[in-house]
Amino acid sequence: MAELLQVKDLEVSVEGKKILKGINLTINPGEIHVVMGTNGAGKSTLANAIMGNPIYTVDKGSIVFDGNDITEDAVNDRAKAGIFMSFQHPISVPGITVENFIRTAKSTITGENVRALAFKKELKAKMDELSFDAAYAQRYVNEGFSGGERKKNEILQMSILDPKLAILDETDSGLDVDAVRIVSEGVNRFHNEKNSVLIITHHNQILQKLNPTFVHVLINGKIVKTGDASLVKEIEEKGYDAYKELA
Template sequence: MVEKLLNIKDLHVEVDGKEILKGINLDINKGEVHVIMGPNGGGKSTLANTLMNHPKYKISKGDIYFEGERINDLKTDERAKRGMFLSFQYPEEVAGVTVESFLRTAKMAVTGEPLKILTFRKRLEESMRLLDIDKSYARRYLNVGFSGGEKKKNEILQMAILEPKLSILDETDSGLDVDAVKVVSEGVKLLADGEKSIIIITHHNKILQYLHPDYVHVLIDGKIIKTGDMSIAKDIENNGYEKYKEEVYQL
């Protein structure tokens, strides 16, 4: 029996009094990879931030269910403890905090259990090896002096350590060269084990050349106006969003 992980019902979201999401409906089962595509300003990042309860984004109508539990009123850390994770489009630099220290603290905060330094370090080095990250990065300050590609790879490393049930990747491929996109994609594939679910948010399909999502959704003007398979992403690559924008006005 397929188990539903995330259920979004008629979600309306406002930012500074302006409605951005205008009735989102979305079901994600365990083990599925969903891609949400759309032009800039359509509401993709609003959806990602709303799922993790960013205070700027206010739900005016609708519900979000995670593993059958309504989470509209849950704080961000409570959602993280239940297994939700959001990678940042623009990861912050944190001077004075090493990658290893940050990840160990985050892991303990999510699990609520103590974690021995040497045990964690062994696990971290194994994950870094799988993601082709030099283990010396564990001693560097979080994202300080990192290239764009290194910052994005570090986000995937967080996924590997925290083992979320649902990962939301907000334009993880933006600003990356071809080699970096491939490395990030390989990391995502390694972590998609048939139980964990992933939402990939993007406005182009560079990263999709290496992944095989179960569903592709087109989000324009605050609404999902089309759902299908990879053929949608290929159509967008060849022809752009124009015909999908026209569908918005026909709804």
């Protein structure tokens, strides 16, 4: 089976400062990959570089998605190709309701007209799965939402847009136990043998509810170790200091 995502020798800078220093990462359909590391290690930079955030400059290397080199592609083109990113700090969007926002996004990505009644039914079902009050569909995006509600809204978007690759950038940060459970259940419902998930985190709470295929330790802009789910326990026991000499 062909790789879904192949990141090769990726070096990325932000405002002239080198953050990623030669990342190699291959993700196949059906896999869940986890990138863990300390604050400032480059985890969010990796996520944003794959998504195409223009603030992040690719100095070297390539990003190939679904057989196509997307290294120079714009964010919207990557989204249409099937990449979705859940943000660490989702912003509010005054004047646009959750329903209209997601419906417009789905129409833009698929290039097809999304019928209102069918979409309302789908939206209600997905919100019920997330224990998300249906009344929030008519509220402006993230306006007055708690941290947990904002993260639920991100998972709601992911489940409806149904991307080939979902990148979750610290979706678990700042969440209580119940919210982490609901979010992780949403990820599990979304994930199947045809799509892939890349989870960026430095906590293990959300990973207790998931079954990662691979876990990568990112230190000082480099992936210094890769293993299976057992690596999470090793990190818990040793801490990140044990890996810093490998960077």
